[in-house]
Amino acid sequence: MCVYEITGGRPLAGQLTVQGAKNSVLPILAAAVLADGESVIHNCPNLSDVSATLDILRLLGCRVAREGDTVRIDASTLGDSRIPDQLMGEMRSSVVFLGALLARCGGAELSYPGGCELGPRPIDLHLTALRALGAEVREEGGHLLCRSGRGMAGRELCLSIPSVGATENAILAACGCPGLTTIVGAAREPEIEDLQAFLRSMGGQVEGAGTSVVRVLGGKRLHPAEHTVIGDRMAAATYLCAVGAAGGCVCLKGVESGCLTAVLSVLKEAGADVQGEGDTLSIACAAPLCGVRTVRTAPHPGFPTDAQAPLMAAMSCGTGTTMFVENMFLNRYRHVGELARMGADIQVDGRVAVVTGRPLHAAQVRGTDLRGSAALVVAALGAQGKSQVSGVRHILRGYQSLDGDLRALGAQIEKKELPAGTH
Ligand code: EPZ
Numbered sequence: 444m445c446v447y448e449i450t451g452g453r454p455l456a457g458q459l460t461v462q463g464a465k466n467s468v469l470p471i472l473a474a475a476v477l478a479d480g481e482s483v484i485h486n487c488p489n490l491s492d493v494s495a496t497l498d499i500l501r502l503l504g505c506r507v508a509r510e511g512d513t514v515r516i517d518a519s520t521l522g523d524s525r526i527p528d529q530l531m532g533e534m535r536s537s538v539v540f541l542g543a544l545l546a547r548c549g550g551a552e553l554s555y556p557g558g559c560e561l562g563p564r565p566i567d568l569h570l571t572a573l574r575a576l577g578a579e580v581r582e583e584g585g586h587l588l589c590r591s592g593r594g595m596a597g598r599e600l601c602l603s604i605p606s607v608g609a610t611e612n613a614i615l616a617a618c619g620c621p622g623l624t625t626i627v628g629a630a631r632e633p634e635i636e637d638l639q640a641f642l643r644s645m646g647g648q649v650e651g652a653g654t655s656v657v658r659v660l661g662g663k664r665l666h667p668a669e670h671t672v673i674g675d676r677m678a679a680a681t682y683l684c685a686v687g688a689a690g691g692c693v694c695l696k697g698v699e700s701g702c703l704t705a706v707l708s709v710l711k712e713a714g715a716d717v718q719g720e721g722d723t724l725s726i727a728c729a730a731p732l733c734g735v736r737t738v739r740t741a742p743h744p745g746f747p748t749d750a751q752a753p754l755m756a757a758m759s760c761g762t763g764t765t766m767f768v769e770n771m772f773l774n775r776y777r778h779v780g781e782l783a784r785m786g787a788d789i790q791v792d793g794r795v796a797v798v799t800g801r802p803l804h805a806a807q808v809r810g811t812d813l814r815g816s817a818a819l820v821v822a823a824l825g826a827q828g829k830s831q832v833s834g835v836r837h838i839l840r841g842y843q844s845l846d847g848d849l850r851a852l853g854a855q856i857e858k859k860e861l862p863a864g865t866h
Contacts, residue, residue, distance in 0.1 A: 444863065445835040447846055449823035450855040451805065454691030454728075457852045461679045461697045462488040462843040463512065463672035467634040469536050470611040471641045471672060472496045472516065473543040476505065477618055478645055480667035481517040487672060488512065488843045491836070495533045499526055499540065518547070518667075526553040534840075535564055541589055542569075542612035545578055546619025546661070549591040555582065560812035560837075562774035568602055568609035575600040576613070576620050597622030597661055605630040605655065605742045611638055614659055618647050621662030629657040632743040633702045637673045644668035674698035674722065678842060680706045680750040681817050683726050685849065687715055687757035688825030692727040693852055700724050705746040709735055709754065713761065731825075734763025734800060740771050752778045752818035759787035760825035761800035769794050778815035781808040785826050802827065810834025813841045820845060824854055831859075 463486035473496070475482045487493060489512070497507050497514065504522035508515045524544045531537050535556035544551035556566060570580050570587075577594035580587060597620045602609055610630040617624035629635070631653055639652035645668040648660035674697035683703075686693045687710060700707065700719025707717045707724070713732035718725045735758075740748040748771035758765045759782050769775045776796055779789045784806040788799040805828030810816025816837040823830035835858065838845050846856045 444833060444861045446859050446861055447820060447832040447835060448829060448857045448859050449820060449832060450829045451689065451824050451826040453689060453853060453855055455686050455689050455693050455824070455849070455852040455854060456691045458694040458696065459682060459848055459851060461674045461682070461695050464634060464637070464675040465490055465492055465841050466607070466632075466677070467637040468493060468672045469496055470539045470615070470634070470638050471670065472500065472514070473539045474615055474638060474641055474645075475516040476500070476503065476518045476521055476543045476547045477615070477665045478667040479519045479664065481515055481519070482645070482667040483669040484514045484516070485669070485671040486512055487514045488675065490839065490841060490843060492534050492536070492840045495530060496537065499530050499537055502527060502530065521547065524548050524551045528554040531556055535559055536608060538566055538569060539608055539611050539615065541573065541587070542615030545573065545589055545591050545616045551587070551589045553587055555585050555587060560774065560777060561772040566608070568604060568606045569612045572600050572602065572609055572613040573616050576616050576624065578616065591619065595620045597624040597659070599625040599627065602626065602628035607632050607635065610635055610657065614638065614642070614649060614657060617659035618642065618661045618665065622660070624659045624661060626657040626659070627655070629655050630742060631655060633673060633676065633699070641668065641670040644670055676702040677747065677749040677814070679703060679724060680747070681753045681821065681842070682848065683710060683717070683724065684750070684753035684757040685821045685824050686726045686728050687713065687732045688760050688821050689854070690728045690730070691853070693725065695724040697722055698724060704744060706750050706754070709738055709746065712736070713758070731800065732757055732761035734758065734761070734765045737766045737768060739768040748772060748775060749814050751775060752814045753821050755789070755796065755798055756782060756818035756821035757825065758798045758800055759789065759822055760803045764797060764799045767796040767798065769796070777811045778818045781810070781819055782822055784808055785822055785830065787822065804828055805830040807831040808833070810837050813837045817842065817845065820849070820856070824849070
């Protein structure tokens with residue numbers, strides 16, 4: 444079993460270029476199947492979720508090659524539209540292949556994406572959107588069988604929740620629908636703007652991403668394109684929270700500061716000196732963070748749910764009281780019990796968690812989901828003593844080199860391989 448050993452209490456310092464965005468590159472890799480040729484994607488992070496997506500592309504018949512952070516996908520050899528259960532199980536966000544495969548080859552078959560550590564992860568909005576465009580979607584024995592049918596055509600469709608994945612699936616499917624599709628109630632995340640940029644470079648006529656109304660004029664074949672993925676704002680938020688926990692002064696490059704306004708605002712209110720200019724973020728913390736008003740997670744541009752756990756970890760080793768309200772997922776406080784093992788004072792009641800900051804001590808803690816595991820690393824950086832964080836495999840889904848990046852900022856963190864059966 445792989446763990447991180449972290450000796451906390453040392454302030455961080457230095458500069459870091461943040462990895463490409465996981466939640467942008469995944470739909471962009473799926474979108475590559477829309478072109479009958481080779482697309483080139485730069486700033487593609489080396490993550491297990493990305494590797495799983497590349498495996499799906501290969502199984503669909505695409506030729507895939509990786510050279511550093513550049514990935515080449517030749518979808519001219521695409522010959523299948525079925526995603527095997529095992530790969531679907533590895534990563535529920537593979538559901539975004541539905542829209543891409545419907546658009547490219549008029550059909551798709553994949554197993555129902557299961558729930559995940561964050562609780563139930565329904566896809567009803569995805570299926571409603573695809574059906575609204577004319578797709579025939581059958582659910583049989585845990586499998587989704589989708590056919591474009593004869594009636595696929597652009598239409599107006601409305602999302603009752605600004606779901607990121609459902610918005611991406613609708614945009615991709617609409618690329619294969621002749622006529623105008625208007626998606627009302629679309630998610631506004633920057634990753635959707637990045638998907639739009641890639642599709643436009645492929646000749647797609649997509650506009651409005653970043654707003655709640657996205658329009659797609661679909662029906663024509665797209666051509667391959669070259670694209671550079673935006674920086675990962677959630678990785679950046681994690682590093683900012685790490686400085687909040689451990690103190691110090693750090694500069695992050697490669698992420699547009701406008702993508703993290705809500706996070707920067709909370710950190711400023713908590714006493715950090717935060718500056719954001721273009722693609723450079725800097726943070727200085729000379730004292731522990733102090734409690735702020737309520738932090739409510741919400742769709743973009745609200746406070747991002749993916750930053751909730753790392754911020755909670757930083758607030759746990761600060762001073763004062765902060766109330767968190769997790770509005771996006773039902774089970775996104777799994778890190779609370781582990782933070783409590785480090786001495787954190789966090790009272791949870793349903794969607795509400797009240798954090799009262801205090802000095803934390805080292806402990807052996809176990810991560811059980813991507814952002815919750817990263818939060819335990821953040822807390823360990825602010826705790827006195829040597830902590831051990833397990834669940835590294837969750838972290839590798841979304842962080843290219845969390846330990847390497849933090850070491851570059853002066854953290855004392857090492858990856859250790861423990862003998863099998865060690866608890
Ligand atoms: C994306 O997940 C991100 N993942 C998540 O990041 C992120 O937390 C989430 O958006 C919210 O910002 C990727 O982009 C790969 P949603 P997604 O559909 O698309 C409900 C991380 O840590 N819903 O916007 O699955 C859903 O249950 C991950 O990097 C329905 O009810 O999220 C949730 O409560 C975790 N029906 C809310 O909408 C649906 O059909 C928002 O989910 C779809 C969603």
